[in-house]
Structure formats: C-alpha cells, structure tokens
Amino acid sequence: MKIAILDDYARAALRLADWDGLGAVTVFDDTVTGDALRARLQPFEVLCLMRERTPLDAALIAALPNLRLVVTTGPRNASIDLEAARAAGVTVCGTESRKTTTSELATLMMLALNRRLLPEVAALHGTGWQVGLGRDVAGLTLGLIGLGNIGAQMVTIGKALGMGVVAWSPNLTDARCAALGVGRMETLPALMARADVVSVHMVLSDHTRGLVGQAAFDAARQGQVFINTSRGPLVDTGALLDGLRAGRPAMAGLDVFDTEPLPQDDPLRDADLIASGRLLLTPHLGYTTEATFRLFYTQTVEAIRAFQAGTPIREL
Template sequence: MSNSRLRCVVLDDYQAVAAAMADWDRLGARVAVEFEKRALTDDAQVLARLADADIIVANRERTPFDAARLAALPKLKLLVTTGMGNAAIDMEAASARGIIVSGTGNAGAPTAELTWALILGLSRQIVREANGLKEGHWQQTLGMALKGKILGLVGLGRVGLAVAAIGRAFGMQVMAWSPRLDDARAAEAGVRRAASLEETFEKADVISLHATLNPASRGLVDAGLIGRMKPSAYLINTSRAGLVDEAALIAALKAKTIAGAGIDVFHIEPLPADHGLLALPNVLATPHLGYVTDDNYAAYFGDAVENIASWLENRPVRVLNPAV
C-alpha cells in the first residue's frame, strides 16, 4: 500500500449526519473523506462522482455496483457496504478486479420498530386523524383493534422474531411461514407455523414481510396471494420491495380489495413524487426508514472507519467477497 492520499466517498448521506457518526479523523492523512448528500440515480452521475474514488462506502443497496459499473471505476480498491450483505454488488466481478468488499454490523430492532409504527399508523388511521385534527375535524375513522387479531409473518429471522414478540404483547395471535420453518422453531418463538403461505394470506389480519430477497422469493407476493387477503387486512413491507408484485398491489389498493398497505421499501428509490402508490389514500409510505436510526448509523459508519483503517494496514476485516 502506497503512502499517497486516497479518496473515499461516502454515498447517500441524505441527512448530512455520517461525518458525525464516526471518528473519520482516525484515518489521518492517508484518506480524504467526502460525503455525498445527493441521490445518484443514473450511470452518468455515479461515474462522474466516483471515477477517482479509491474507497467507496455504499449505504445499503441504493447504488448498484454491477460488473460494468465496477469496470468503469478503475481506481476502486475497497467497497464498504453498510450491513453484512448487499445484493446490489456483483461480488464475483469485484473479486475479479481485485476489489475488496467489506460489510458492517447493524441492528434489527430499528426495522422491527418501524414495522410496528406502520401497523399502528394504519390500524388506527393516525396520519388521517392527526392531519384532520389540524384542519378542524374530530374522529373521522374507526380503528381496528389488534388484540385477538391474527398477525401473519412471512419470514421469521431476527426482525421477524422481534415483530412477533411485540405482536404477542399486543395480544395478537401470531402465525408465521417460511420455507425452512419447522414446528419446533415456531414453538420456540411462540408462534404457530402456518401450513402454507396461502394460509397465512387467507387468515391474517395483518401480514408483515420479513423474508430475504433471492431468485426464489422475488415476486413472491403476487396477484394470487394478494387476492386471498381479507378485505379488512393490511400488508406491511419493511423488508425488500422485490418480494411484492407492485402492479398487483396497486390494483388491489385501488379496488379496495384489501384495507391498505404500509410500505418502507420501493422498486425505485428515492421514490418519484408522482409514483402511483403515493396517490392512494390507503397507503402509509415511509422513505426507507427501517434502518435509519442513531444507533444503526453509529454501527454502520463506526465499522466502516474500522474497515478502512484495517485495510490500510493490510489486514482487511468483515470481507464479504471471495478472496482476492
């Protein structure tokens, strides 16, 4: 490793907080760190901003790094992603180019908390009632009580387990489905294993998605599954947009064959202001806030600094791609 000054770009610092969330000065005179507050939405923007970067810190999966894009970044040596997985990075292509990809720690609690913010916001019509109160209205809606209702979880990993525990605290009946879930693990989590994904969608009053996105799960929630939902049921997605057929969901929301949806993840991010989902009164949408908390950012950027410092010392940590 030469002693020349390296250039590091931290992407998607929308709130302008990344600089304060970690001790970037630890990198000393070896690295010049820049923080990008804009959303870079196309190749031209991305390549113009990153063409001379030796190190990139990517926030989640917002900026894809496929083989073609990596090839257009000839100086890139270290790519840090927040979290310990990033489907938007071509790991094999990175390895072939000698680029080390490393990850960071993260917490599941913030996403579980936001999941419940969406559930409660929808079931008690919080946004409509709060806005109505400011406009002089009083009690416009009838909320749905959660106690005794069925919470259906698709996926029972770390976040799903946390969501299930809160559901039980509210007195809900919790059922879960996952292709690898067995009765013993469901019982340990205090939930009932659904016989099938179809049963989950037919019986649940609130369906919350916590599955990983892979070729088998992409588009998992299609028109057929949405059509099995109760007219009074809500669909919550704080996991991955690719799990849901967006057109089918919009059609059901427009037809009011389901009560509503709480959505934090989208096929296009940032979501355009004229997107069809935002015009629907039965949608509670948030701008991918599931992971956006002070403790999570401290973990992300604290670990990112450690990753860079360790790499500078020729002992990279939290490496995600095959050995380079």
C-alpha cells in the first residue's frame, strides 16, 4: 500500500512508531492546499492525518480515486467529511488521545503572562535586568469558558495554585459546577467581569463559532489575562485585538488560530503587542508532546495493520 503521513511538522512519525511492513510510506512535513494538495495525495491509498491540519472535504475525497483508508489522530476530526468518505467507500479510523497536555499549556501561559516572563527574559538577554513587576495568581479568580474534561483539569490546577474558580458555558448546569466545586456564572459577560484570568475550553461548532466577541471583552475585568488553547474561531479575533489595544483584556495568550499555520501577514502578529509582552502566541502546542504523538502514531500504525487484516478498528 502507498501510505502518506501528512503535516508531520516535527518529523516525529517514523521515530515514534514501527511502520515496517505496512507498505511504501511517504512523510510530508508541510501543509499545502488546492491543486498542489490534490496532486500530492492522488497516488496514495492511505492518508494519515494529524488532527485538522489538512481538511478532507467532499471535493478532495472525490479527487482521490486510490484512497481506501484515512486514519486521523484523535477520536474525532470535524474537518473530515465522513459522509463523503463513506459514499466513496473510504474507511475512516481514529486513535485515542491523552487528556492533560492542553491544560498544562494553558497553565504555562497563565503563569508566563501573569509573571511577565517573556518581557523579563527579553530584558535579561538585552542590556537590562528586572524591568517590571509580575502578579501572583494565588488569590485571583480563574474563569473557565467550558467545563468539560479539560476545563475540569483546570479547576484542579487553579485550586492547587490558590485560585478561586468560576465557570460558564451555554449549557452548563448547577450540578456540574457543584460536582467540581466551582461557581456558575449566569452569562459570559458576567464571567468576564468577575475573572482575573479567563481560559477557553469549548468544542468548536456552528453554535460556538465567534462565541467570545466584543460584548465579552467590553465586560472584561481590569488587568484580565485571556487564554485560548481550544480552537481559534471560538474567539472573534478582531474584537480581541481591539480589546487588547483598549486594555480589555490586559494580556492574551493564544495557541490556536482561525488559519493554521498562522500567516505571516495575520493581524495577530502585532509587533507592539508582542514586544510589550501583552500578547503571547504559540504554534498550537497544546497537544504536541512526545507522549501524545507516540500514542497517536502507534495507534495509527495499529489501525493500518487492522485494516490490512480486514478488521478495521476505532472507525469513525
């Protein structure tokens, strides 16, 4: 079989799993689109996807007559047209996923921004020493937009750091908040007005796209740090940039973006906001750890072997 591993930016796939005996394996470490993508993928019978880095819509699936199997890392991938895949006779399988990596990164961002880590490092690497004062997180209020698995992990971390925790989401219940020992806010603006640090942990859907917009940032508490490690389109980027320039929120950390990789001319690459330490951008690191990728690629190989044996596993 001809197998393509897509978007392996870290060039980790061949190192982290045993691909021997599966067939001819080709690794691509960049992302292309349009005609270049169709031409690249047409020879392959198996595509191994890394999350949503390369979407597979109906038009692309129809343009790949040799395609028989798609394996995506993670247990779901909203960027694959599953109905089109089934209609084309293409099997789609997934992998399991680890649960703690994103909450760790959100915590790292929270601490780095509040303690002014990057401006102080820049000063030390220049000609200076201490140039400002950071803020303790102990005693602050952590506001969570979303209280699923990752949000629940953030509750544990926030409390361990001495923070009070409140939460809001469109369907959040009193019972869920009581079970985790957090306060439930009635509205998103109410949460923004209450929290010193806000962290987003929602699933992207038609209902949540643009969920955090101008009204939310207008309500932001003075000095607030805003963090999104979930999905870029949950947040209205223009409203966030306007808010940062107006001081609401005071700082932001973003690991996810509307377009990934982030274009060089994207408005988020605001030199003044970044240089001042008020905007921290990272290249979607929330899930990119050695242990997670080892799980992803090991189970990708398992899925290919199972398909070749006529017994597909973890079908989507």
